[in-house]
Amino acid sequence: MKRVALLGMPNTGKSTFFNRLTGASAKVGNWPGITVDLLSARVLLGSEMVEIVDLPGIYNLHGFAEDERVARTFLEENPVDLLLVVSNATQLDRQLALVLQLQELGQPMLLLLNMSDEARRLGIRIDESRLAGELGIPVVSISAKHGMGMDAARDAITRALAGAHPARKAALEQVFHDDDALESRLEQVFHDTVQVPLSATDRLTDRLDRVLLHPWLGLPLFFLAMLAMFEAVYALGTPLQDGVAWMLETIKTDAVAPAVAHWNPVLRSFLLDGIFDGIGTVLSFLPIIVLFFLFMAIVEDSGYMSRAAFLMDAFMSRLGLDGRAFVMQLMGFGCNVPALMGTRVMRSRGLRLLTMMIIPFSLCSARLQVFVFFTTAIFTAWAAPLVLFSLYVASFLAAMLTALIYRRRLSNDEPLLLELPPYRFPTAKQMWLRGWREVTHFVREATGFILLGVILVWALTHSPFDVPPASPQTLAGQLARLFSPVFAPLGIDHLMTITLLFGFVAKEVVLGAMAVIYGVGQGELAGIVHGQVDWVQAYSFMLFVLIYTPCLSTVAVLKQESRSWRFTALAVGWPLLLAWLVSFAFYQGARWLGF
Numbered sequence: 001m002k003r004v005a006l007l008g009m010p011n012t013g014k015s016t017f018f019n020r021l022t023g024a025s026a027k028v029g030n031w032p033g034i035t036v037d038l039l040s041a042r043v044l045l046g047s048e049m050v051e052i053v054d055l056p057g058i059y060n061l062h063g064f065a066e067d068e069r070v071a072r073t074f075l076e077e078n079p080v081d082l083l084l085v086v087s088n089a090t091q092l093d094r095q096l097a098l099v100l101q102l103q104e105l106g107q108p109m110l111l112l113l114n115m116s117d118e119a120r121r122l123g124i125r126i127d128e129s130r131l132a133g134e135l136g137i138p139v140v141s142i143s144a145k146h147g148m149g150m151d152a153a154r155d156a157i158t159r160a161l162a163g164a165h166p167a168r169k170a171a172l173e174q175v176f177h178d179d180d181a182l183e184s185r186l187e188q189v190f191h192d193t194v195q196v197p198l199s200a201t202d203r204l205t206d207r208l209d210r211v212l213l214h215p216w217l218g219l220p221l222f223f224l225a226m227l228a229m230f231e232a233v234y235a236l237g238t239p240l241q242d243g244v245a246w247m248l249e250t251i252k253t254d255a256v257a258p259a260v261a262h263w264n265p266v267l268r269s270f271l272l273d274g275i276f277d278g279i280g281t282v283l284s285f286l287p288i289i290v291l292f293f294l295f296m297a298i299v300e301d302s303g304y305m306s307r308a309a310f311l312m313d314a315f316m317s318r319l320g321l322d323g324r325a326f327v328m329q330l331m332g333f334g335c336n337v338p339a340l341m342g343t344r345v346m347r348s349r350g351l352r353l354l355t356m357m358i359i360p361f362s363l364c365s366a367r368l369q370v371f372v373f374f375t376t377a378i379f380t381a382w383a384a385p386l387v388l389f390s391l392y393v394a395s396f397l398a399a400m401l402t403a404l405i406y407r408r409r410l411s412n413d414e415p416l417l418l419e420l421p422p423y424r425f426p427t428a429k430q431m432w433l434r435g436w437r438e439v440t441h442f443v444r445e446a447t448g449f450i451l452l453g454v455i456l457v458w459a460l461t462h463s464p465f466d467v468p469p470a471s472p473q474t475l476a477g478q479l480a481r482l483f484s485p486v487f488a489p490l491g492i493d494h495l496m497t498i499t500l501l502f503g504f505v506a507k508e509v510v511l512g513a514m515a516v517i518y519g520v521g522q523g524e525l526a527g528i529v530h531g532q533v534d535w536v537q538a539y540s541f542m543l544f545v546l547i548y549t550p551c552l553s554t555v556a557v558l559k560q561e562s563r564s565w566r567f568t569a570l571a572v573g574w575p576l577l578l579a580w581l582v583s584f585a586f587y588q589g590a591r592w593l594g595f
């Protein structure tokens with residue numbers, strides 16, 4: 001099968017093009033360094049199946065950040081039939097350098113001038129055929145986001161592949177380093193083929209930036225925007241969630257329960273209190289999670305992330321980090337795993353490890369479920385969103401403290417060059433893709449280890465079967481007693497201790513485990529929890545959930561990315577200790593104050 005590699009500078013729309021060409025749903029975002037790993041998909045072009053590989057963006061062929069290494073290694077180790085170079089048509093003055101460098105490889109190549117919609121709006125005119133002539137390769141203008149020029153691009157790829165070159169691996173060390181020659185050729189080509197009007201600036205972006213990057217309005221506005229986003233997720237999400245919970249409850253009482261009424265009691269309990277309540281409770285949070293990711297998609301695609309990095313850079317530098325670390329923390333709000341992998345764009349190992357230390361404190365969507373549940377169950381309607389926001393603040397404080405403690409051991413010597421892309425808005429299709437990705441991801445997890453966790457919790461809390469479920473005589477009860485000296489000083493009772501043990505695997509399991517322990521669905525669970533724990537205990541529990549190890553997947557990624565067991569042990573052990581200390585201080589302090 002023929003193979004086509006997508007190459008180009010970061011943030012030029014490679015993944016957007018990849019998605020449009022192959023129907024895949026690779027993550028896209030207005031931030032250089034969204035793709036940090038290879039992704040491949042097959043597509044029928046002409047009468048042939050072709051493999052398309054989406055690679056991380058590279059600035060040049062000599063880059064040595066981890067994500068650039070991924071792209072280079074791929075080219076060196078895999079024969080490729082066609083290099084498909086994606087450039088941003090509004091920045092050809094800079095982007096042509098990579099095109100010229102790639103030509104040195106001597107492989108068949110095709111240039112896609114992407115973002116032609118933006119180029120047209122800015123009045124930039126490119127003489128495609130002359131450019132093709134000067135470079136000696138086919139050139140096609142497209143807009144991957146809006147779909148313009150896709151047919152022409154498809155035809156050009158098919159035609160280029162039809163030329164009977166056998167695929168070759170690239171020999172990157174052959175690429176010459178004569179930057180002056182390259183520079184003068186670049187100027188020549190650019191001068192001959194591109195016309196830029198005198199004022200080729202994006203007026204909307206300029207106007208927005210005057211406010212959003214304002215020296216002292218910028219940061220407050222950013223935090224207001226974040227607060228507004230969480231309020232919106234909460235305000236829109238909780239009614240939807242109640243709806244789903246109600247629906248599941250109805251299905252349970254009206255359909256499933258009668259159907260299994262005559263089953264053996266152990267089996268019936270396993271099905272109703274174990275699987276149905278456990279998975280159902282987790283499922284009822286799906287609307288909130290999807291909403292949250294839709295908002296994140298807007299934030300990520302708007303280009304506001306780069307502004308956040310810019311605004312926070314000075315502050316983060318004091319912590320031994322830089323503005324990008326802040327953006328990765330923000331990405332971590334969705335899920336810590338891609339955020340950890342996103343650190344591949346950092347070249348300094350110290351900076352990268354320090355950033356990897358702080359990302360697991362980001363309050364990810366799985367933890368959001370637990371907190372939405374507790375805040376709604378325990379606090380009043382007006383206090384709940386504020387309590388939730390306080391947890392986001394706590395998440396930053398834990399990260400800051402960690403950075404301050406470890407910044408000397410993991411020091412950063414990499415200067416940050418930040419590019420501010422124009423503001424963009426995701427299309428309905430991009431948002432739909434994003435929402436769909438999250439739903440399928442969630443369902444995959446729910447049918448995998450969440451189900452397993454729920455079954456295990458059911459088994460532990462229901463055996464032996466002749467004692468009351470979840471009582472101290474059950475296996476789970478005994479396990480919890482073992483840990484009670486650790487958790488009792490935090491105000492965390494033995495049933496909640498069990499959920500924490502399972503929460504180590506994944507935070508989605510926490511609520512599922514609770515539903516199983518109490519043998520009820522999400523609707524009733526809130527009432528029960530409200531009767532059993534007061535707000536001080538609940539907040540102490542939430543602080544612990546916030547700070548300790550997010551899930552096994554993050555542990556695996558910490559190991560994979562750091563390639564060091566010592567670092568992984570530190571990145572797991574330190575948050576455990578910190579979680580205990582913070583919950584202890586909060587709980588004992590609040591009790592001492594008489595709450």
Ligand SMILES: Nc1nc2c(ncn2[C@@H]2O[C@H](COP(=O)(O)OP(=O)(O)OP(=O)(O)O)[C@@H](O)[C@H]2O)c(=O)[nH]1
Nearest residue numbers: 011012013014015016029033034035057143144145
């Ligand atoms: N206006 C416009 N925006 C586009 C076009 N193609 C992509 N974008 C936007 O450009 C941004 C970057 O797109 P990606 O597909 O993530 O870029 P990438 O090249 O894969 O980036 P990395 O993986 O970080 O190297 C996103 O905000 C896209 O929505 C286009 O044709 N026109």
Ligand SMILES: [Mg+2]
Nearest residue numbers: 014015034035
């Ligand atoms: Mg990409």
